[in-house]
Amino acid sequence: MTIQFKDETFRNDYTFKNSDWAIKRFPFPFHEDSYMYSVNMEQHKGGPEGSIYEKRFDVDEHYLSEMHDRAQVLRDDPLRCQSLPNMTLAGWDLLELIMVSKSEDYPDLFELHRDGHKWRWINKPMKIDDTFTFLDDATLPYGPMEYITRQTQGDFVVLDQRENNLWMDAGMVTTQADWSLDFDIGMNFFEWHAPVPKAHEMGIFTRALKFLLNIQQGAPARRLNWTMTVNPLLDTSPENYHKWGVQKNTLTPENIGEKQHLRVELQTFFRLPRSNALVFPIRCYLASFDDLMTFPKWGRRLHRVIRDLPEELATYKGFIDNRPMMLDYLSKYDDGKVTSNGIWPDDETEPKLDHVT
Amino acid sequence: MSGSEKINVKVSNVVPLNDLVTRFEFKRTDGKLFPTFSGGAHTVIELKDGDITRRNPYSLMSDPMDQEGYSISVRRDDAGRGGSLFLHNNVKVGDDAVLSHPVNLFSLDLRAKKHLMIAGGIGITPFMAQIKQLDRSHGNWELHYSVRNPKLGTYVDDLISMHPNDVNVYYDDHKNFIDIVNLLDGQPLGTHLYICGPKGMIDWVVGEAKKLGWPSEVIHFEEFLAPKPGEPFQVKLSASNKVINVGENESLLEAIEREGVDAPYLCRGGACGQCETSVIEADGDFVHRDHWLEDDEKLSRKKIMPCVSRFSGKTLVLDR
Numbered sequence: 001m002t003i004q005f006k007d008e009t010f011r012n013d014y015t016f017k018n019s020d021w022a023i024k025r026f027p028f029p030f031h032e033d034s035y036m037y038s039v040n041m042e043q044h045k046g047g048p049e050g051s052i053y054e055k056r057f058d059v060d061e062h063y064l065s066e067m068h069d070r071a072q073v074l075r076d077d078p079l080r081c082q083s084l085p086n087m088t089l090a091g092w093d094l095l096e097l098i099m100v101s102k103s104e105d106y107p108d109l110f111e112l113h114r115d116g117h118k119w120r121w122i123n124k125p126m127k128i129d130d131t132f133t134f135l136d137d138a139t140l141p142y143g144p145m146e147y148i149t150r151q152t153q154g155d156f157v158v159l160d161q162r163e164n165n166l167w168m169d170a171g172m173v174t175t176q177a178d179w180s181l182d183f184d185i186g187m188n189f190f191e192w193h194a195p196v197p198k199a200h201e202m203g204i205f206t207r208a209l210k211f212l213l214n215i216q217q218g219a220p221a222r223r224l225n226w227t228m229t230v231n232p233l234l235d236t237s238p239e240n241y242h243k244w245g246v247q248k249n250t251l252t253p254e255n256i257g258e259k260q261h262l263r264v265e266l267q268t269f270f271r272l273p274r275s276n277a278l279v280f281p282i283r284c285y286l287a288s289f290d291d292l293m294t295f296p297k298w299g300r301r302l303h304r305v306i307r308d309l310p311e312e313l314a315t316y317k318g319f320i321d322n323r324p325m326m327l328d329y330l331s332k333y334d335d336g337k338v339t340s341n342g343i344w345p346d347d348e349t350e351p352k353l354d355h356v357t
Numbered sequence: 358m359s360g361s362e363k364i365n366v367k368v369s370n371v372v373p374l375n376d377l378v379t380r381f382e383f384k385r386t387d388g389k390l391f392p393t394f395s396g397g398a399h400t401v402i403e404l405k406d407g408d409i410t411r412r413n414p415y416s417l418m419s420d421p422m423d424q425e426g427y428s429i430s431v432r433r434d435d436a437g438r439g440g441s442l443f444l445h446n447n448v449k450v451g452d453d454a455v456l457s458h459p460v461n462l463f464s465l466d467l468r469a470k471k472h473l474m475i476a477g478g479i480g481i482t483p484f485m486a487q488i489k490q491l492d493r494s495h496g497n498w499e500l501h502y503s504v505r506n507p508k509l510g511t512y513v514d515d516l517i518s519m520h521p522n523d524v525n526v527y528y529d530d531h532k533n534f535i536d537i538v539n540l541l542d543g544q545p546l547g548t549h550l551y552i553c554g555p556k557g558m559i560d561w562v563v564g565e566a567k568k569l570g571w572p573s574e575v576i577h578f579e580e581f582l583a584p585k586p587g588e589p590f591q592v593k594l595s596a597s598n599k600v601i602n603v604g605e606n607e608s609l610l611e612a613i614e615r616e617g618v619d620a621p622y623l624c625r626g627g628a629c630g631q632c633e634t635s636v637i638e639a640d641g642d643f644v645h646r647d648h649w650l651e652d653d654e655k656l657s658r659k660k661i662m663p664c665v666s667r668f669s670g671k672t673l674v675l676d677r
Binding site: 084085086087089135160161162163210214216217218219273274275276 | 362392393394395397398421458459460461464466467468490493494574623629630631
């Protein structure tokens with residue numbers, strides 16, 4: 001289908017809205033009625049037609065507005081994009097991966113013409129048509145990683161692999177769930193995960209690192225992660241906490257359905273061939289509670305997951321204070337019926353919602 | 358499926374380089390381009406030898422930017438289990454083979470201000486690709502390459518003619534050896550050290566570097582372990598409920614695969630850790646030959662790396 005790109009905002013007046021198409025393909029992250037950490041990795045090799053898993057780098061109706069928001073964040077704070085000197089080759093790797101993938105997956109939107117090292121890149125939605133020399137930084141307006149990630153939805157963390165560990169040596173991070181590239185730059189896998197509760201004791205990170213170190217060329221992997229955000233804000237950074245943190249206090253029983261968003265990250269992992277680095281794209285999808293309640297299965301399940309989530313996790317994810325209000329809202333959508341397995345809405349087979357008293 | 362993603366290829370050229378080493382070149386059967394790779398990566402080549410499938414890892418030594426073809430250079434090992442002999446004696450232009458996607462366990466550290474490379478014999482192969490990669494990015498590197506004699510100096514002439522100032526060759530038969538202590542002593546801050554060659558050479562260079570206070574983060578080495586023949590032994594695979602016999606000339610991993618049990622692997626040389634297998638019961642002696650398990654893990658008798666390690670004794674039960 002042709003994507004209708006929207007003109008909308010993720011700040012101030014918050015005109016962001018999901019179309020019915022976007023709600024239906026939203027990556028609902030709970031495959032069962034409860035949630036606990038797990039490495040939950042699978043191969044990133046396509047998925048159902050039209051789903052966010054189908055393409056290597058999903059493009060949706062929010063593309064242009066997200067890129068506009070990113071440019072604004074970078075204007076205010078250039079340190080959201082950083083690359084240590086050892087990561088330039090990895091930046092070219094990433095540029096190549098995205099240009100090749102997007103031009104193959106969306107030939108009507110993106111074109112890549114290669115004549116040896118002379119490359120021409122056409123991004124029709126953003127009205128870009130640039131010719132440059134591959135591996136020659138001087139021929140692009142930004143470094144290779146910054147250039148291509150200003151044109152690609154999602155945050156990008158580029159990890160150097162050495163000493164049996166991964167090092168956060170480059171990234172473009174403007175749509176993050178309360179963490180800072182400027183703080184984490186140069187850290188290794190265990191250092192940047194230090195604040196996460198419970199998972200260390202469960203041995204999650206040791207297992208996850210082992211898995212990631214072994215990700216091979218041609219065999220990318222993916223998982224979903226989630227948190228909660230009040231208002232459709234992309235930039236929930238620690239740097240701007242003073243701006244968005246207070247918005248958590250604006251929820252009321254009347255506006256919660258519209259203002260409270262489930263924030264889901266599609267995290268993918270690709271080995272970069274020329275540098276042997278690993279790229280970790282983190283794509284953020286937002287859906288309001290009202291959006292999610294369109295599907296009875298998601299309503300039932302979200303209520304059960306939020307109700308039963310351990311306190312440490314609700315605190316870490318930043319919604320412990322608002323949890324009672326969320327549950328008041330969500331309980332109206334849980335009639336106690338059994339839900340089907342898996343993340344898909346199954347709207348044709350799941351029972352309609354009974355009146356809940 | 359185990360291993361990394363596979364690429365179907367045909368042998369496009371076989372070039373004998375000297376009495377011991379032959380280069381094999383490959384093209385894709387589907388006519389597409391090969392993936393690029395990083396210098397130091399290896400591929401596992403899969404060949405049919407009658408009923409058995411041979412899988413051997415070799416460093417990619419072609420230019421990492423060249424997507425038209427891949428090449429490996431193979432030293433004939435007359436005392437080995439026959440993998441290299443099979444390549445030398447049986448593989449001809451036009452033959453089919455399967456290559457794995459490249460996997461790099463011997464990557465350049467791109468933070469290095471200088472890359473100091475020490476090669477022994479066939480250990481030159483990963484450096485061939487790394488040198489091409491560094492040349493393209495104007496990297497600062499220097500190679501010290503030890504060979505037996507001029508006749509067995511694989512790629513010596515090419516290296517010297519292309520890089521007369523950066524390549525130093527040493528001939529054992531001329532009693533001409535790398536003066537490692539002086540060489541290491543004179544290196545600028547930020548130098549990374551890379552060693553590939555026989556085990557004795559790696560131990561010697563790493564040992565001297567550590568004595569001089571080089572931190573382990575800047576010392577990189579790759580030793581290509583081939584599985585060694587050994588006494589036959591019997592293993593019970595608990596999860597698949599099978600009892601299998603490991604022959605004299607096959608590895609435990611190969612015997613597991615022969616029985617149709619899918620077991621994970623990547624390097625098949627005791628380095629990557631992918632094939633690590635839990636031991637449920639053991640009455641006998643382990644012959645641990647890998648670089649992966651820590652010494653205490655080897656002593657614990659709870660883990661084995663079936664790609665290179667063996668067992669001798671009464672009972673061995675694995676969780677596979």
